Amino acid sequence: MREFIKNRMAFAALVFILAILTLAALAPFLTRYDPASTDSGSVLTAPSREHIFGTDRLGRDIFSRIAYGARISLAIGFIAVGIASLIGVLIGAIAGYYGGLIDYLLMRFVDIMLCFPVIFLILAVISLLEPSITNIMIIIGATGWMGIARLVRAEVLTLKERDFVSAAKVMGAKDSRIILRHLIPNAIAPVLVSATLGIGGAILMESALSFLGIGVQPPIPSWGNILMDGRSTLGVAWWLTVFPGLFILFTVLSYNILGEALRDILEPRLKE
Amino acid sequence: MTILEVKNLKVDFNVPGGIIHAVDGVSFDIERGKVFGIVGESGSGKTLTALSILRLISPPGNIAGGSVIFNGLDILRLDEKDLRGIRGSKISIVFQEPASSFNPVFTVGEQIVETIINHQGVDGDKAKALTLEYLDRVHIYEAKRIFYDYPHQLSGGTKQRAMIAMALVNSPELMILDEPTTALDVTIQAQVLDLLKEIIERDKLSVLFISHDFGIVSRMCDRVAVMRKGSIVETGATKQVLGDPRNEYTVSLLESVKALSS
């Protein structure tokens, strides 16, 4: 019974994510209005047939902004997680493979990074640099690799004792070959799970930053800064808050469910 | 006098690709006081057959059909309470890996005492005395010390002897031995097999002996069944099956064994 419900949720999550991705990819074809075009005639209008999600203070169509915003928010999510995975996999594999002092130093570095309250670190960095989309991607990625590093290190620790690694060593394989060709491909499963779950986290982080005004800067739409706009008009224009909020909620939820489903598929030993 | 009658036993496995008939209609009888062997290669279904007798099959496997008649009752149709009454007392089992039947968190003594109390209802002191007696019977020379040891502190051979003691302590009518010496060193194997032979003969136990090793089966069993891919291909007295095999699979199996034994 539980299996059935879990499977249905995973399927629903997958469908939702595909829908959002389609929305983002085909935004120009699915929206009627340019997300940047203002219309002082229809300022703060409630959802109607012309504007299905309503309009904001400048008369911009919310649905278009959410659709185009999806591009930004999702891209940031993917690339930030990509950066985090790259850093995490390399650090984890090197620490796990070499052990000793290298492992010790790298893991202490991980510990230090984990001690930072990430939000404040990001706030500090962003306030020093300009809040460009690239910077946001990099900083979210650079502060989210630690979990992956630990996971990969743990996998590599067991993997390096396996016979096929010893066989490669006897054949004369260099360390780089062993790490890149043998260890990392076999350690990738938990990384996929972690990365999928991480996408949700990255999207949330971006939304928070944009909401605070130091993320994606207007007029470029992102789910977070639409929320920011809606803050002051919450009482009169609920649609400015509710719709982007719901999108963030369901997207992050879907990625989390998908990540859990991936975990069930890729790590069956934990199932029992 | 038949003590166990297995009729058309079937065990299926539900895997993504479909259903695997791991045990596909297996039938045999075990005579009281005799040792019946099942020999086969890996994947033949011999261990699953042994586990089915005590209904120890867990998902994705399930017992799909047949009957296992013990003392007039079909074990496969008993309710949980009666089944628990049989397991560990009337029918006991010794596994290949002693690690899997001993709980690492409790001492060896505690675990044997527990099974005695569960099945015989005697008090703690009597149970302890009985435990020590049986540990001694399986030639564990420092029974008093081993009683207080944890499983991981024992050597493979000692652990296996302790498991045999645990299997005997409730005076079972039928003992199932699933590759009891495969995980042991060769010299220890010989010792444990000698021990088993001694106990089986002295207590006139009825035994189901599972092995992949023809040589061991030839020493220990009165009758033997050869299993292949879920079915029994040949049954008979050990001397006859080994000396004059009728089935071609048995013949090829024996040839490999003899080639390595010469």
Added chain:
Amino acid sequence: MNMVRCEDLKKHFSGTAGTVKALDGVSLEIGKGSFFGLVGESGCGKTTLGKIILGIIRPDSGRLFLETKKVQVVFQDPYNSLDPKMKIFDILAEGLIIQRSFEKPSFPRKRESKVWMPASAGMTETQNTKYEIEKVLGMVNLPNSALKKYPHQFSGGERQRIAIARAVITRPEFIVLDEPVSSLDVTIQLQVLNLLKDIQKRLDITCLFISHDLKVIKFICDKVAVMLRGRIVETGRAGDIYSSPAHPYTKALLKAAFYDNMKKYG
């Protein structure tokens, strides 16, 4: 002429249970072309000795002489010795790729250079790789269709054959086999052993065969060394050891191994 010579090798491991003397002064000679068996029960140190000879572990003291650098290995567990994420083609090609990287200069690096290997004059590197792989696959009686598959698609015996193919493709002069047939069914054991015998003769490779199984060692080895608790207690020609063992431990091992006296069903 010796392929391997060990002088008084010692190795200990310290763990939570105290210090274990894995090797307590082991001296050994393996002659060129021989099929040398190293037999003993678990914990005797045979695997440790094998790993030291292979260079996977360093000894604490003592000396090791290897006549060649061309060494390969076959491990026991067919489910662990092949990279589960690699296709058979790549598993077999890896040895060649590594070997070539030693022989080629790094710069300039031509895309397809002619590699000198016996019977391959005129082939490009890619063609040569394919040729050698198919040849070695044929030696172990596996079809070319196996190349596209992954290890999990094969049985234990087939995987061991792939491991053997991987070991011989670089034409080593010395192979260490650590319990190569212990995980296999008896009928498959016989097949793989016959295959090993055949390959060893054909390619004239010196082999060190480590096993706990006296029957298997008797079947395939010409010289045998018996190990007990980190020491070699007896060495000699296989025939001699089996017919007239000198050391009491060897006698006990023989008695236990041939416990079944299947001979009477001969």
